[in-house]
Amino acid sequence: MTLLRDPLLNKGTAFTEAERAALGLRGLLPPCVLTMETQAERVLTNLRALPTDLEKYVALNALHDRNEALFFRVVVDNIDEVQPIIYTPTVGLACQKYGLIFQRPRGMFISSRDRGQIAEILKNWPYPAKLIVVTDGERILGLGDLGANGMGIPVGKLSLYSACAGVHPEQCLPVVLDVGTNNEELLNDPYYLGLRERRLTGEAYDSFVDEFMQAARKTFPDVLIQFEDFANHSAFKLLHKYRDEACVFNDDIQGTAAVALAGLFSALRVSGGKLKDQKILFLGAGEAATGIADLVVSAMMAGATEAEALRRNWLVDSRGLVVSGREGLSGHKLRYAHAGQAPIADFLTAIKTLKPTAIIGVAAVGGAFTPEVLKAMAELNEQPIVFALSNPTSKAECSAEDAYRYTEGRALFACGSPYDPVTLSGRTFVPRQGNNSYIFPGVGLGVIASRSRLVTDEMFMAAAHALADCVGKEDLAQGSLYPALPRIREVSVRIAAAVADVAYQRGLADGPAPNDVKALVQSQMYEPKY
Numbered sequence: 318m319t320l321l322r323d324p325l326l327n328k329g330t331a332f333t334e335a336e337r338a339a340l341g342l343r344g345l346l347p348p349c350v351l352t353m354e355t356q357a358e359r360v361l362t363n364l365r366a367l368p369t370d371l372e373k374y375v376a377l378n379a380l381h382d383r384n385e386a387l388f389f390r391v392v393v394d395n396i397d398e399v400q401p402i403i404y405t406p407t408v409g410l411a412c413q414k415y416g417l418i419f420q421r422p423r424g425m426f427i428s429s430r431d432r433g434q435i436a437e438i439l440k441n442w443p444y445p446a447k448l449i450v451v452t453d454g455e456r457i458l459g460l461g462d463l464g465a466n467g468m469g470i471p472v473g474k475l476s477l478y479s480a481c482a483g484v485h486p487e488q489c490l491p492v493v494l495d496v497g498t499n500n501e502e503l504l505n506d507p508y509y510l511g512l513r514e515r516r517l518t519g520e521a522y523d524s525f526v527d528e529f530m531q532a533a534r535k536t537f538p539d540v541l542i543q544f545e546d547f548a549n550h551s552a553f554k555l556l557h558k559y560r561d562e563a564c565v566f567n568d569d570i571q572g573t574a575a576v577a578l579a580g581l582f583s584a585l586r587v588s589g590g591k592l593k594d595q596k597i598l599f600l601g602a603g604e605a606a607t608g609i610a611d612l613v614v615s616a617m618m619a620g621a622t623e624a625e626a627l628r629r630n631w632l633v634d635s636r637g638l639v640v641s642g643r644e645g646l647s648g649h650k651l652r653y654a655h656a657g658q659a660p661i662a663d664f665l666t667a668i669k670t671l672k673p674t675a676i677i678g679v680a681a682v683g684g685a686f687t688p689e690v691l692k693a694m695a696e697l698n699e700q701p702i703v704f705a706l707s708n709p710t711s712k713a714e715c716s717a718e719d720a721y722r723y724t725e726g727r728a729l730f731a732c733g734s735p736y737d738p739v740t741l742s743g744r745t746f747v748p749r750q751g752n753n754s755y756i757f758p759g760v761g762l763g764v765i766a767s768r769s770r771l772v773t774d775e776m777f778m779a780a781a782h783a784l785a786d787c788v789g790k791e792d793l794a795q796g797s798l799y800p801a802l803p804r805i806r807e808v809s810v811r812i813a814a815a816v817a818d819v820a821y822q823r824g825l826a827d828g829p830a831p832n833d834v835k836a837l838v839q840s841q842m843y844e845p846k847y
């Protein structure tokens with residue numbers, strides 16, 4: 318019975334006759350032995366009969382808790398259909414309804430009441446974690462502060478690690494640091510499962526996170542820690558504090574940067590332009606925007622000076638265009654506070670003034686790329702680059718349909734959350750996701766396989782190139798700037814090998830480079846089967 322209740326070992330009705338006899342399972346299962354293929358078909362039949370995506374999320378979560386191999390088989394073999402349920406956009410709704418749909422806990426909940434005992438508590442985790450995705454729930458996708466409900470995000474990200482890059486589920490530990498929430502609705506929600514108190518701030522917050530970081534690294538030596546969906550006042554600080562001493566990265570800053578840069582490389586293959594000649598206007602000036610801009614600047618520096626490259630990247634935040642002399646600018650915006658430009662309050666005027674070749678939406682302002690914005694980009698550019706990267710779909714700057722329609726099908730488009738193909742004047746466009754989910758699984762696999770001590774920006778640059786190299790002419794011909802999702806495990810191997818190469822070249826890896834880095838990476842991948 319214990320075996321049937323252990324999701325890492327359970328095969329359910331697929332236990333063979335011999336296994337049933339040897340493991341004391343006879344009588345505990347119906348007599349018919351099913352194959353994994355039949356089990357997967359049954360899962361899909363049930364899933365497709367459910368009326369809403371949230372119900373599908375709950376059903377998949379229950380399968381995940383029952384039988385991990387079958388769950389991952391279903392995800393891997395049906396990634397186009399299932400990813401939008403276990404990840405954005407449905408995971409956003411699942412986080413908002415986390416208390417209501419809660420069935421079984423997954424991952425670790427470390428709350429500020431656990432101060433002084435975090436190392437002790439981490440010992441309760443029964444598996445040897447090599448990869449932690451941790452959030453404090455303060456900026457969940459573009460949905461804001463969801464407190465402990467944010468747990469859905471580390472769970473979803475780690476499911477993609479196992480499905481898309483074959484990191485063994487046993488090595489994956491989702492963590493929410495429950496430091497309270499300032500979300501009144503949650504504080505008054507009878508089903509809310511987190512601490513009903515306001516967020517820790519200042520020294521109390523910093524020392525709590527620090528205790529977690531030290532405890533996690535002591536309990537799970539060599540663990541890779543991914544910071545996810547922290548608000549930007551914490552995200553930059555934590556990344557800078559730990560990046561040179563621990564194996565950490567921030568997915569929203571660095572992972573997003575790599576996926577966006579790869580998308581730009583693809584777009585330029587279509588338009589024939591050079592990266593150093595682009596002018597990029599970001600809507601948003603936070604983690605994603607400055608993360609992307611910083612990596613783009615590094616890439617532009619292959620053919621331009623740093624000053625030239627910086628000047629080709631402009632940010633619009635909640636108060637308008639970021640320019641030199643504007644008061645109270647946060648540190649992460651300062652590189653892009655250019656001189657010689659008067660303040661501009663709105664995005665459309667900024668477009669008409671600066672004449673960008675690309676706009677990248679990462680401000681979580683749904684619909685901000687209005688028909689006027691898109692038409693202005695189409696007037697300025699033969700092939701305008703339009704990336705609407707905010708998540709979930711309700712926060713997307715524009716839909717795929719609008720992006721193509723208002724640019725007469727000339728936009729080179731990517732979206733953070735998925736959109737169906739769009740047919741316009743007889744041509745069908747297949748938009749793909751400029752989402753860090755193309756990057757972090759491969760990066761994590763490469764770091765774990767090489768046992769790198771640190772995660773560097775050079776690795777994200779290598780990941781961006783590796784991802785872009787996976788995009789074929791047939792993808793570009795249909796407007797896709799990324800490879801098809803069913804190829805994701807092959808893509809992750811290429812990214813992981815590129816990342817591991819950097820680790821070996823920079824002396825960050827554990828030992829000398831093997832003859833075949835790709836084979837090393839592949840040898841470590843989990844395959845969901847019995």
Ligand SMILES: NC(=O)C1=CN([C@@H]2O[C@H](COP(=O)(O)OP(=O)(O)OC[C@H]3O[C@@H](n4cnc5c(N)ncnc54)[C@H](OP(=O)(O)O)[C@@H]3O)[C@@H](O)[C@H]2O)C=CC1
Nearest residue numbers: 458459549602603604605634635680681707708733752753
């Ligand atoms: N596709 C992907 O892979 C990823 C997508 N994202 C998405 O990007 C979005 C932002 O994430 P992130 O950068 O981490 O969040 P941050 O909170 O760090 O940044 C948000 C930025 O948007 C700006 N902003 C808010 N309102 C407006 C407005 N009305 N006009 C212009 N700018 C505005 C904020 O301005 P101010 O600085 O003045 O407060 C801030 O600079 C989210 O929706 C997230 O889901 C994030 C990571 C990855």
Ligand SMILES: CC(=O)C(=O)O
Nearest residue numbers: 458546569708752753
């Ligand atoms: C994709 C992602 O990491 C985000 O929207 O926060």
Ligand SMILES: [Mg+2]
Nearest residue numbers: 458545546569
């Ligand atoms: Mg995120």
